Amino acid sequence: MIRMLTGVLGRFALTLFAASVIIFALMRAVPGNPARVALGVNATEEAVAELTSQLGLDRPLPVQYWEWMSGLLRGNIGTSLSSAQDITPLVIDRAQVSLILVSLAMLLALAGAIPIGTWLAQRQGTPAATVVTAATQVGIAVPSFLVGILLVALFSVQLGWLPANGWVPPERPGFIRHLIMPVVALVLVQGAILTRYVRSAVLNEAGQDYIRTARSLGASRAGAIYRHGLRNAALPVLTVAGMQLTTLIIGAVVIESVFVIPGLGTMLLDAVAVRDLTTVQTLVMLLVAFTLAINLLTDIAYRLIDPRLREAA
Numbered sequence: 001m002i003r004m005l006t007g008v009l010g011r012f013a014l015t016l017f018a019a020s021v022i023i024f025a026l027m028r029a030v031p032g033n034p035a036r037v038a039l040g041v042n043a044t045e046e047a048v049a050e051l052t053s054q055l056g057l058d059r060p061l062p063v064q065y066w067e068w069m070s071g072l073l074r075g076n077i078g079t080s081l082s083s084a085q086d087i088t089p090l091v092i093d094r095a096q097v098s099l100i101l102v103s104l105a106m107l108l109a110l111a112g113a114i115p116i117g118t119w120l121a122q123r124q125g126t127p128a129a130t131v132v133t134a135a136t137q138v139g140i141a142v143p144s145f146l147v148g149i150l151l152v153a154l155f156s157v158q159l160g161w162l163p164a165n166g167w168v169p170p171e172r173p174g175f176i177r178h179l180i181m182p183v184v185a186l187v188l189v190q191g192a193i194l195t196r197y198v199r200s201a202v203l204n205e206a207g208q209d210y211i212r213t214a215r216s217l218g219a220s221r222a223g224a225i226y227r228h229g230l231r232n233a234a235l236p237v238l239t240v241a242g243m244q245l246t247t248l249i250i251g252a253v254v255i256e257s258v259f260v261i262p263g264l265g266t267m268l269l270d271a272v273a274v275r276d277l278t279t280v281q282t283l284v285m286l287l288v289a290f291t292l293a294i295n296l297l298t299d300i301a302y303r304l305i306d307p308r309l310r311e312a313a
Helices: 002-029 034-039 045-055 061-074 088-122 127-141 144-158 175-206 209-216 221-258 264-273 277-305 307-312
Strands: none
Touching: 002 061, 002 277, 061 277, 088 127, 088 175, 088 221, 088 264, 088 277, 127 175, 144 175, 144 221, 175 221, 209 221, 221 264, 221 277, 264 277
């Protein structure tokens, strides 16, 4: 077990290092001097040179990379080119908003997909299951931002039940009302995808020999699936859930723009709009690190659930 964890953590560290090098190189490959972009086209050469020196952009690339990464490891995220302010507290605040949105949407999507997908597998071919299966297919085809726009048109513009946009901190009144539609827009799409995978995984396990053996010993089809099949069906679903959690980050960028939510997604889009390369570089690195961390946790959970992988390790 210790060797397995060491190997997984080693791959995670190497992948994270490679990603940081690639992101740093791509940001440096963007044409133009970031200092001149920050000061504007009318800035004097002396002002550009002074800001370039302050930001350390005139230092060798290995030194710039080391200062950037060492700052991230110390919790010093960096300084914005556009505002010349430390973005560390702003990134922390925006990350909390995005994590609330993404984690809640994923939990609700799984909470609905597991029982619905299992039910669809048991009732395959019935009219009700056919209707629900068709609904999940529609949910897969419709993007989350379109669902968000439709929700705003119905519940905000037509009915006036919920606010159309904005964000309220969790400790203030109105937090839940502002959270409902963004979360629902993400849950409907992700829940439809996960439901299809749960249905497929349960159907695959329902035809295995151990399920037939359990039924021959007196267990009902549903009882055999719930008692013996769900654990094996959880393996492919866990992999897909990890992948979908990373795609939720991308989906959250669009949803944050639709509902004017101050998360990492809107911060990244604002930084790209003003060519704040320092902020873009740091935010992309944080999103990549989050994605790799999710893959790491998925890999560890996969090995904990499946004893065959532990024995092989």
